[in-house]
Amino acid sequence: MTEWTQANQTYLAAHVARIRARLAAHAGQEETAPPIPPMPDGATAALDRLVALFDLSPFERDVLLLCAGMELDGRFPDLCAAAQPSGRPQPTFSLALAALPAAHWSALTPDGPLRQWQLIEIDGGPTLTHSALRLDERILHELTGAPALDERLASFVYPLPATADLVPSHQAIAHTISQTWLQAAQSGDFPIVQLCGAPDTPRAEIATAVCAQLGLRLYRLPVTLLPTAAADLAKLRRLWQREALLADCVLLLDGDGLDRPNDALAQWLAQSWGLFFVLGEARRGPWARPSLTFDVALPNTAEQRALWREALGDGEETAVDQLVAQFNLSQTMIQSVALNARAQANGRAAVPAALERQLWQASRQQARPRLDDMAQRIDPAAAWDDLIIPATQTEILHEMALHVRQRSRVYETWDFYSKGRRGLGISALFAGPSGTGKTMAAEVLANALQLDLYRIDLSAVVSKYIGETEKNLRRVFDAAEAGGAILLFDEADALFGKRSDVKDSHDRHANIEVSYLLQRMEAYRGLAILTTNLKEALDSAFLRRLRFVVDFPFPTAVERAAIWQHIFPAATPTTGLDAARLAQLNVPGGNIRNIALYAAFLAAEADEPVGMGHILHAARREYAKLQRKLASSETEGWL
Numbered sequence: 001m002t003e004w005t006q007a008n009q010t011y012l013a014a015h016v017a018r019i020r021a022r023l024a025a026h027a028g029q030e031e032t033a034p035p036i037p038p039m040p041d042g043a044t045a046a047l048d049r050l051v052a053l054f055d056l057s058p059f060e061r062d063v064l065l066l067c068a069g070m071e072l073d074g075r076f077p078d079l080c081a082a083a084q085p086s087g088r089p090q091p092t093f094s095l096a097l098a099a100l101p102a103a104h105w106s107a108l109t110p111d112g113p114l115r116q117w118q119l120i121e122i123d124g125g126p127t128l129t130h131s132a133l134r135l136d137e138r139i140l141h142e143l144t145g146a147p148a149l150d151e152r153l154a155s156f157v158y159p160l161p162a163t164a165d166l167v168p169s170h171q172a173i174a175h176t177i178s179q180t181w182l183q184a185a186q187s188g189d190f191p192i193v194q195l196c197g198a199p200d201t202p203r204a205e206i207a208t209a210v211c212a213q214l215g216l217r218l219y220r221l222p223v224t225l226l227p228t229a230a231a232d233l234a235k236l237r238r239l240w241q242r243e244a245l246l247a248d249c250v251l252l253l254d255g256d257g258l259d260r261p262n263d264a265l266a267q268w269l270a271q272s273w274g275l276f277f278v279l280g281e282a283r284r285g286p287w288a289r290p291s292l293t294f295d296v297a298l299p300n301t302a303e304q305r306a307l308w309r310e311a312l313g314d315g316e317e318t319a320v321d322q323l324v325a326q327f328n329l330s331q332t333m334i335q336s337v338a339l340n341a342r343a344q345a346n347g348r349a350a351v352p353a354a355l356e357r358q359l360w361q362a363s364r365q366q367a368r369p370r371l372d373d374m375a376q377r378i379d380p381a382a383a384w385d386d387l388i389i390p391a392t393q394t395e396i397l398h399e400m401a402l403h404v405r406q407r408s409r410v411y412e413t414w415d416f417y418s419k420g421r422r423g424l425g426i427s428a429l430f431a432g433p434s435g436t437g438k439t440m441a442a443e444v445l446a447n448a449l450q451l452d453l454y455r456i457d458l459s460a461v462v463s464k465y466i467g468e469t470e471k472n473l474r475r476v477f478d479a480a481e482a483g484g485a486i487l488l489f490d491e492a493d494a495l496f497g498k499r500s501d502v503k504d505s506h507d508r509h510a511n512i513e514v515s516y517l518l519q520r521m522e523a524y525r526g527l528a529i530l531t532t533n534l535k536e537a538l539d540s541a542f543l544r545r546l547r548f549v550v551d552f553p554f555p556t557a558v559e560r561a562a563i564w565q566h567i568f569p570a571a572t573p574t575t576g577l578d579a580a581r582l583a584q585l586n587v588p589g590g591n592i593r594n595i596a597l598y599a600a601f602l603a604a605e606a607d608e609p610v611g612m613g614h615i616l617h618a619a620r621r622e623y624a625k626l627q628r629k630l631a632s633s634e635t636e637g638w639l
Contacts, residue, residue, distance in 0.1 A: 004043050008145045011037060011045045016073055019065045019100070026099035027082035046143050053245050054113040062100045063107060066091045067120055067135035068143055090123075090132035097129070117242050142246055149247075153239055157219040160252065162212055163205040167303040167331060170202055173294050174209040180292060181214065181275065192269060192289055194278045197296035198478050199256055200330045206296060207252050207277045216250050216275070223255045226264035233264055237272055244274045255280040259471070281478070298330050298482070301412055307331055311338030312359075319356045325408030326451075327363045328482050328525060337362040360450060367483025368452060374461055374476060375454040378488075380443035387444050388562045388589065389437050389552060396550050397441055400428060401448050403547070404484075404527055425522040429492075429543065431535035432552030435590025438531040441550070442488045445527070452485040470516045477520045484526035492530035518545050557583045560592065567596040573609035581612075584634045585619055587626075595622050612638045 014036045021033035039045050051061050069076040070091060077089035084095050097103045106112055108128060114120050119139050125131030135143075138150040149157075166174060177193055184190045195203035204220070211218040221240075227233045243249055253265060256279055269276065270288035278284060283293055299307060301324055308320040311334055323329075329337070340362045341355065371377075387394065403426050411417050411424060430438040439455070446453035461472045480487055521528045522545065532538060535551070543549060555563065561583035568574055585592070596610075598618035603610040616638055623630040 003040060005145045007037075007039050007043065008045050011039055012047055012068070012143055013072070015047060015065050016069045019062055019069055020073060020075060020079060022062075022099050022101075023066075023076070023079040023083050023095075026095075027079055029079075029082070046145050050119075050139070050142065054117050054119065056113055057102070057104065057107065059096075059100055059102045059104055060107045060112070060114050063091075063093075063096045063114060063133070064119060064135065064139070064143075066096055066100065067133050068140065071135060071140055072144075086130065088130075088132065090134075092125070092130050092133060094129040096133075116238075118238065138242075138246075147247060150239055150243055153236075153243060156225050156236065157221045157240070157251070160204060160208050160218045160220050163202075163208050164331070164335075166202065166205060166209055167299045167307065169300060169303060170206050170296070171209070173296065174206045174213065177206070177210045177292070177294070178213045181210075188273075189290065190273075190275050192276050192278060192287055192291040194280065194283060194285070194291055194293040195296050196280055196283050196293060198281060198298075198481070200333070200482060201296040201298055202330060202332075203279050203296045204252060204254075206294075207250070207279075211250050216248050218250050218252060218277075220252045220254055223253050223258060223262055223265050226262070226268060228264055230267075233267060234271075237268055241272060241274060250275040250277065252277040252279060255284065298328055301408075304329065304334065307334045308338075311335055312341075316355070319359055321408075322356065323359060323363055325405075326360075326484050327367050328484070329363065329367060330482075333363075333366040333482070337366055364450070364452060364483055367485075369454070369479035369481075369483065369485060371454055371456075371476060371479050374472060375456045375487075378443060378446070378453045378455055380447040380453050382440050382443040383447055384444055386566055387437060387440055388555065388559050388566065389441070390559075393441075393550050393552065396548060397445060400426070400527065400548055401445055404445075404449055404451075407525075425520075425524045425547075426527045427521040427524075427546045428527070428529045428548035428550060429535070429538070429546050430529055430531045430550050430552060432533070433554055433588060434533055435588035435592075436552035436554060437589050438552050439488065439490065440589070441552070442486060442529050442531075446486050449486075451526070452483060453488060454480065454485055455488045455490050469513045473513075473517055473520060477524055481525060486526060487524075487528045489528070489530045492532050514539070514542065518542065521545070555588055560585070560587075560589075563589045563592050564596075567592060568600070568610065572600060573603075575609040575611050577610070577612065577615070578638075581637055582615065584636065586634060587622070591622055591626070595619050598622065 014034050018033040018036070021031045024031035039048075047061070047065075050056065050064070056064065070080075076091075080091055080095060081087045081089040083099055084092065093108050096107075097105075107114055110116065115122075118136055121134045121136055122128070123132040123134060138148070141148050149159075165171075180193075181190055193207075195206060197203055208218050210216075227236060240249075240251060244251070251274070253268070253276060255262065255265065258265075258280065261284070265278075265284075266287070269278075278291075285291055285293075298304075305320055305324050308323055309316075312320065337359060341359050344358060368377075369375075384394075387397075407426065416424065430441060432438060442453055445451075456476060461469060461476065463469050463472065476487065530546075561579040564577070564579040564582040568577075585595070587595070595615060595618045598621060599610050599614035602614045602617060606614075608614075616635060619635070620630055
């Protein structure tokens with residue numbers, strides 16, 4: 001037991017004894033009150049702190065002590081019964097008014113501090129003055145010097161512990177907030193602080209740093225838990241404000257995931273005082289109170305480089321440069337990747353190339369976006385040799401890969417960013433008939449660059465409701481930013497067709513969607529690919545904003561023969577296959593793959609190597625699916 005705790009208990013016991021003596025006198029009994037001992041120099045008793053915090057009068061303080069005596073002194077029930085005509089063994093306002101000095105009726109009113117701050121609870125009775133009084137449990141713990149979070153708040157809020165040191169750019173935000181609140185303390189008009197940014201940004205960590213600087217406790221409350229009923233919201237708000245006074249607390253209202261304005265949040269902030277953070281991916285408001293908004297980003301390039309060096313140690317400059325160039329990770333993610341690498345190394349010196357691969361793959365996993373509801377992650381297996389397209393198109397694809405690899409050097413080291421960031425996103429259009437290799441080309445790029453590939457489900461992105469499509473596109477790009485994943489918008493003409501003349505609000509909205517997509521593609525740090533079967537359906541202004549346009553023509557007979565030569569894996573048994581004759585089938589690579597796979601199943605069932613007969617049968621099925629007739633010239637000389 002600390003010196004203060006012991007002194008506080010002695011001080012409280014003396015005040016309870018004083019009230020007990022008052023009750024005894026009112027009941028016609030003799031009892032002498034002990035003197036009130038002083039607290040140690042510089043120390044404040046919990047009772048006196050409560051009186052100051054809630055501006056209690058001497059009578060209201062004694063009512064509080066009357067109720068506390070019921071919890072702390074076993075003689076109080078008998079004294080209460082003896083001091084009241086009703087013989088009730090609980091304290092009442094009637095007893096307090098009769099037995100305690102300096103009594104005043106205003107202590108009973110709902111807006112008086114005893115009831116407004118729920119310091120006492122009133123049990124049901126025939127009248128207000130004859131209802132039993134009980135000390136609130138949270139206040140009892142505070143009086144005895146053992147404060148604990150109100151259990152009615154515990155299901156809504158939870159404490160946020162102190163976090164690791166922030167990078168300089170985030171330290172600057174925390175310092176600005178703390179200085180603003182210190183200056184506002186003179187007037188008591190504290191602004192609400194909004195911290196906006198993607199979920200991976202250290203918004204909560206900045207809030208904890210501010211509270212650490214100011215000696216305050218931080219609690220988090222998800223906005224989705226706020227009651228919608230006005231009475232329940234008011235009760236929760238009053239409990240929180242009492243807690244904020246008692247424990248020097250700050251509340252972080254977490255609005256992540258909210259798609260629309262929240263009435264409960266607006267009402268809470270309009271009717272509350274004190275210190276609040278509001279978290280969200282986008283700005284909210286305006287509020288009824290002044291507010292400050294900070295856009296929180298991930299650590300900048302220099303800060304990420306410093307974090308990697310600190311986590312990996314010296315001698316890993318090449319790995320650090322590659323990781324910083326490709327990935328945009330938070331401080332926590334970088335530390336997690338480094339821990340993973342050290343754990344797998346298990347104290348052994350790793351081969352530099354192996355360590356670099358390990359760090360790269362771990363960073364990919366950490367940065368992997370949460371797009372499962374709107375995108376499909378494709379595990380790329382195709383390599384350059386698998387892609388049979390004209391040499392010009394292959395050359396363009398290689399140039400796309402080098403743009404991605406050298407992006408950091410050109411933009412940052414060579415300082416192209418200083419000339420403006422507009423148009424620096426790497427975007428491409430793959431145009432051509434179905435099955436000509438557009439998706440495979442994206443796989444080849446992802447495989448060559450060792451990056452994740454996501455095919456965007458446009459049906460999940462496009463919405464008939466105004467503003468929803470842009471919101472969905474924002475989610476896609478924001479989620480993919482950390483790892484610079486390759487985004488493949490398949491059959492993009494469904495969303496990005498020719499912008500129409502503005503005839504009504506729907507036309508204007510469609511143009512806004514296209515403009516928003518162009519804006520995000522130009523700012524995206526990764527590679528965004530659009531595919532279309534109908535290049536002519538795209539607006540020419542849209543095409544001018546793309547860095548690469550790759551046309552995938554229908555394969556020639558020579559290219560089809562090359563596709564047939566590469567279509568079967570080495571482990572697949574084949575016999576008598578003639579690539580030149582197979583190339584007579586006038587279908588693109590996608591259909592060739594379907595035919596080859598179908599033929600493999602037929603051969604497997606017959607327990608035979610894949611032969612021309614199996615492919616002929618499979619070709620007939622594929623042509624029937626395409627509603628085309630298999631011409632005799634296409635199979636001439638097969639069997």
